[in-house]
Amino acid sequence: MEQSLSSGRLIKAPENFLNKDGIKAVFSEAKNGRRDFIRRAFAAAATGAAVPVALAQGNPVPTEGGDPNILNLPAHSVGLGQGVAQNDGYGKPSQYESGVQRRQSPGLTQTTQASVSFAPLQSLFGIVTPSGLHFERHHQGWWDIDPSKHRLMINGMVKAAKVFTLDEIMRLPAVSRFHFIECGANTAVEWGNVAVPTVQYTHGMVSCSEFTGVPLITLLELAGADLKNGKFVLAEGADGSSMTRTIPMSLIKSGEVFVAYGQNGEMLRPEQGYPLRLIVPGIQGVSWVKYLRRIEMGDMPYAAKDEAIHYMDLLPSGQHRQYSGIQECKSVVTTPSGGQVLLDKGFYNITGLAWSGKGKIKKVDVSVDGGRNWRSTRLQGPVMSKALTRFNIDWVWDGKPAIIQSRATDETGFVQPNYKQLRAVRGTRSIYHNNAIQSWLVQENGEVKNVQVS
Amino acid sequence: MFRFRKAVISLALLALAGVATAQSAAKISGLGRDATPKELAAWDIDVRPDFKGLPAGSGTVTQGQDIWEGKCASCHGFFGESGEVFSPIIGGVQPKDLESGHVANLTTPGYPGRTTFMKVATISTVWDFVNRAMPWNAPKTLKTDEVYAVLAFMLNIATIVPDDFTLNEKTIRDVQKRMPNRNGMMTDHALWPGKEFGGTKLPDTRNVACMKDCTPEPKLDSFLPDFARNAHGNLAEQNRLVGAQHGADTTQPELKSGEKACGPQAVRGGTCRWCRCGQAGCQKSSGLAAKKWLSGVPRYEQQNSWASLHRCS
Numbered sequence: 001m002e003q004s005l006s007s008g009r010l011i012k013a014p015e016n017f018l019n020k021d022g023i024k025a026v027f028s029e030a031k032n033g034r035r036d037f038i039r040r041a042f043a044a045a046a047t048g049a050a051v052p053v054a055l056a057q058g059n060p061v062p063t064e065g066g067d068p069n070i071l072n073l074p075a076h077s078v079g080l081g082q083g084v085a086q087n088d089g090y091g092k093p094s095q096y097e098s099g100v101q102r103r104q105s106p107g108l109t110q111t112t113q114a115s116v117s118f119a120p121l122q123s124l125f126g127i128v129t130p131s132g133l134h135f136e137r138h139h140q141g142w143w144d145i146d147p148s149k150h151r152l153m154i155n156g157m158v159k160a161a162k163v164f165t166l167d168e169i170m171r172l173p174a175v176s177r178f179h180f181i182e183c184g185a186n187t188a189v190e191w192g193n194v195a196v197p198t199v200q201y202t203h204g205m206v207s208c209s210e211f212t213g214v215p216l217i218t219l220l221e222l223a224g225a226d227l228k229n230g231k232f233v234l235a236e237g238a239d240g241s242s243m244t245r246t247i248p249m250s251l252i253k254s255g256e257v258f259v260a261y262g263q264n265g266e267m268l269r270p271e272q273g274y275p276l277r278l279i280v281p282g283i284q285g286v287s288w289v290k291y292l293r294r295i296e297m298g299d300m301p302y303a304a305k306d307e308a309i310h311y312m313d314l315l316p317s318g319q320h321r322q323y324s325g326i327q328e329c330k331s332v333v334t335t336p337s338g339g340q341v342l343l344d345k346g347f348y349n350i351t352g353l354a355w356s357g358k359g360k361i362k363k364v365d366v367s368v369d370g371g372r373n374w375r376s377t378r379l380q381g382p383v384m385s386k387a388l389t390r391f392n393i394d395w396v397w398d399g400k401p402a403i404i405q406s407r408a409t410d411e412t413g414f415v416q417p418n419y420k421q422l423r424a425v426r427g428t429r430s431i432y433h434n435n436a437i438q439s440w441l442v443q444e445n446g447e448v449k450n451v452q453v454s
Numbered sequence: 455m456f457r458f459r460k461a462v463i464s465l466a467l468l469a470l471a472g473v474a475t476a477q478s479a480a481k482i483s484g485l486g487r488d489a490t491p492k493e494l495a496a497w498d499i500d501v502r503p504d505f506k507g508l509p510a511g512s513g514t515v516t517q518g519q520d521i522w523e524g525k526c527a528s529c530h531g532f533f534g535e536s537g538e539v540f541s542p543i544i545g546g547v548q549p550k551d552l553e554s555g556h557v558a559n560l561t562t563p564g565y566p567g568r569t570t571f572m573k574v575a576t577i578s579t580v581w582d583f584v585n586r587a588m589p590w591n592a593p594k595t596l597k598t599d600e601v602y603a604v605l606a607f608m609l610n611i612a613t614i615v616p617d618d619f620t621l622n623e624k625t626i627r628d629v630q631k632r633m634p635n636r637n638g639m640m641t642d643h644a645l646w647p648g649k650e651f652g653g654t655k656l657p658d659t660r661n662v663a664c665m666k667d668c669t670p671e672p673k674l675d676s677f678l679p680d681f682a683r684n685a686h687g688n689l690a691e692q693n694r695l696v697g698a699q700h701g702a703d704t705t706q707p708e709l710k711s712g713e714k715a716c717g718p719q720a721v722r723g724g725t726c727r728w729c730r731c732g733q734a735g736c737q738k739s740s741g742l743a744a745k746k747w748l749s750g751v752p753r754y755e756q757q758n759s760w761a762s763l764h765r766c767s
Contacts, residue, residue, distance in 0.1 A: 096695050106686060110539045123694050140587060153489055153497055161489035168485040193676040197686050197704075222486055231650050234500055240593040242586045244500055250648035282647070294497050301650075303503045303576040305583035312573065312639070318561035320573065320638055324645035328657060339689035340699035348698055365663060370672025374665045403672055409663055417659035419675075425658045429563065433645065441674070447702050452676040 105201045113141035118204025121334045127388040129207035131264050136271045140241035147275035156296035159224025172214040178387040180355045182206040182327045184284030187434040194450050198339035203332045208388035211279050212262025215255045230297040235278045238293035244304035245287040256281050281386040282357030283325040316427035327357035329416050330435035331408035338450035345399035354389045356410035361389040363409045370403035370453050402442040501582040512622035513603025515610040522607050525589045533611050543570040544612050547634045555637030571612040575636045577629050
């Protein structure tokens, strides 16, 4: 035991693997030397699937000369499987994936309707967030709105205020684009110190989807909007909060802002604004107004509640930065990350996500010594503007403590800051737009902890 | 920036090779119809900082107090001070702030909270929001005069207007001149795309992508205390069943360096909760136990869980 610990070999931890009764049964059977029973009990625990376990599948050759999972053909190899179109015709994840969920951070909010659930970044691959795991941020609860009754109004500085049905919007020339959406308050709780254990809670208010819809400029032109004198656009939701935000004209004129009904090949999920939401690439999620019902062309900013009371960045001077929308370049290692346990020393693929509200990711570097030395990672294609970018790098863990960090650079040349640099200009009370470099401490016992370093 | 859209359009045209005439947005016809005045009145409810969109009406502090106590106080407290459900609305403003237009407590790092009236620079914002989104469970049900009255009450307990104040579409302009944080906003930063606010394109942090010997030995500044280990639930259940890493079982204390798993004797002894090797009452794991532990074969012959290996009851 001593030797194995010092060499960094990991303790296997089968706690909660079996329930009390199971354990009792296993014991009595084990005493009688019935190993096969024990194996079956393990299998049963796994198929029960209520409790994933921190159990390493060290892959030794058992004494009987082969892995029982190979030697004893399982039911799925010797039986008839299930038929098509089950689950009411809509496929669901495997029962073994039940631990991969979006979750609330305990104590963060006092209601579930003005609250947040975080995407499980530690368990996701690639760059697309499954729609059912997309982070949620609601201001006054979510609704499932009948799309045949939903309307979009365009008014303000336009020749003729217009009303569109979904049928009409879906007849217009459509675009599909991958973009990340990040809440301005992502990583907010970490401004002053470490507050939460895992990447789900530190960074889980970012997601990425392929959205489909109609460029807003098309709708504005159809209404004869005064694009010369119009300087600001108001977007407004149809839900109880009727969220309003001032949308930057430059991103509308560039064609980047669009009115989306599609998400990852299907319609938007209700939690994401079904049937219509605004897509404002690179800008914090609160501007991506859900249940979009109205667009108003105007000539001055609107100072809506979430740009005049919240979503403003307090500086040490006591002044607030207002209309601070861009999500600057940021990255985070998702595996290994906080709350995980490395199963053994040896080879690992460090992987994570990078994004920038100003364009494409140019490079991501990773350090395993707390920022002293860095290596450039492999960026996984496609690398798209204002979309999540996946990075990977090889790592051989020697069993000694390591501090893993990632640092992204975007196509403007901007390099993601560390906490010292960020706090030097913004203090620790800004709440929003924390894009500091994240540190994960890998301890000798294999457990990974959320830490901040200087 | 405008080029981007043109590029998109020309790409679309390429895709439609053979179509002779360019289809610009202006050629789309028959989609969308004119909104009626009634429809506009129903939905165009926003109020701007220059009070464009503000309907005429009025309400007194006293009227507002009645509405407040009936429809607002259960969440926000009788004086708007409650932080139990939402951030507090009232508090933290001092008389001198009304003169300066800067809330002094915003510069006090130790000040416990930041209330609505400490932050908001524009009274139009409060009118607009109460009108569109309050009360919490019945938004848009307040009549125009009721919105004025609720605002009059809030402004009164925020010490911005006197007890006998009547708020209407005219007096609200005077209120704006007394808003305690009216001068507290700045827009000349790099976080708005475009030139409308006279901001800068230069970010306020300037890291460089140093690759070698960049910093001295890193020092741990902040980490979660042990008592918070399980505050977000069992992290083992928040990770996949398989993977390069598994989730840590945070229902159990982690094994610390210098602390080793103890054998079953210690468990039976029950003299310590957490065994340190060498500590009286605890013993190191036997070689046999360790071997079985690491071999990956069933480990339940002697202990009923990993926890009992290193925790004494």
